[in-house]
Amino acid sequence: MTMPLRKDAARNWDRIVAVARALVDQGTPLQLNDVAGRAGLGVGTVYRHFATPEALLETVATPCLEALADHGRQALTGTDPWRALEGFLLRTVEAQVTDASLAPVAAAATDTLPHTTELKETLRSVGTALLSRARDAGAVRPDLAAADLVPLMCGIAYAVNVHGGTPADRIDTAHRYLATLLEGLHTTPQHA
Amino acid sequence: MTMPLRKDAARNWDRIVAVARALVDQGTPLQLNDVAGRAGLGVGTVYRHFATPEALLETVATPCLEALADHGRQALTGTDPWRALEGFLLRTVEAQVTDASLAPVAAAATDTLPHTTELKETLRSVGTALLSRARDAGAVRPDLAAADLVPLMCGIAYAVNVHGGTPADRIDTAHRYLATLLEGLHTTPQHA
DNA sequence: GCATCATCCGGATGGAGAATCCGGTTAGCA
């Protein structure tokens, strides 16, 4: 970003992110002090690289966000606007339910997470584009705004968390909830 | 519960709950130390009455939960099963969006909140009854289970929080989201 | 290869907040 990191610093950076990734996957909340211990590093080292747990979480979430953005850009080239939107939302919900690092990042106000602001902006604009294409095709109810997409996806992910269950259950539940919601959103073009 | 409280203890209990109610309404997170200060009481007094912030929150949320349960029982006597379910869910979401004390209580696992366990159980069974009535009437999609009601309502409330806005906006958003979801849930009886 | 410097490491230290504990006080009752 600014300057190539010194070799040891880069190595420690990687270790920290790896440990954080593991902690997130096993559902443990990120505590920088704890991360330092598990990475075999001093607390100061971790705090220098990541000033807050949120910053670390952002870094952990970044690859997944990028994958989503990629998929979204690809979806924009699809021929069926409704299917494109549907597929994008499906991926979004699956990712949120599968990867515990995404939910906090997605739900946070845009400007509170400096490192992923741009990425989130990309995702938002892709979603907006997919939605307006679908709306132009008469495939979604008109009172659904672009600003509703993120909240609704976060809401489904939250609902799945409340429901609980094994990882496989969770994915299944997410599919059911999204399908139900989409049925409420979908409209069939009235001929025009 | 166990024995009538001594007069001063009862007075202090009321003060604590009133302060907590005010804090919840203005969106401040409950900290027992802070509550003590605002109520003009010692920290120990507050901790004796409520061992944890969650316990205090439960007490704050109780009247609202009772009102919901009342409405639910009343809804069970309605003639149109779908309308009854719809009305109950609407009240539930409105309450969650309006009263910040409900969301944490609603989303918590049943056994973690001793004081409201029974009340939540009542609500759950009312919801289950309303749902099965509606299902028997062929008014809801069959893959919606009773265990989905609470998560879905919590999810909508969460989505509204992510969306943000003024209190009036929030209620409006909640209505829109619930309406969309209900449209996905609703089925018109296929003749049988 | 070696000296020099910037950068990084890491834990000891400081600070904020939460929860406990116990001497003093007050309400209820005979």
Place this chain on the structure above:
DNA sequence: TGCTAACCGGATTCTCCATCCGGATGATGC
């Protein structure tokens, strides 16, 4: 009015988070 049990309240302890600086280490020029 005197006695006892229950209650009050803040000083104290404990835990966890974040900073800071002396020591170490990798990068650069000769």
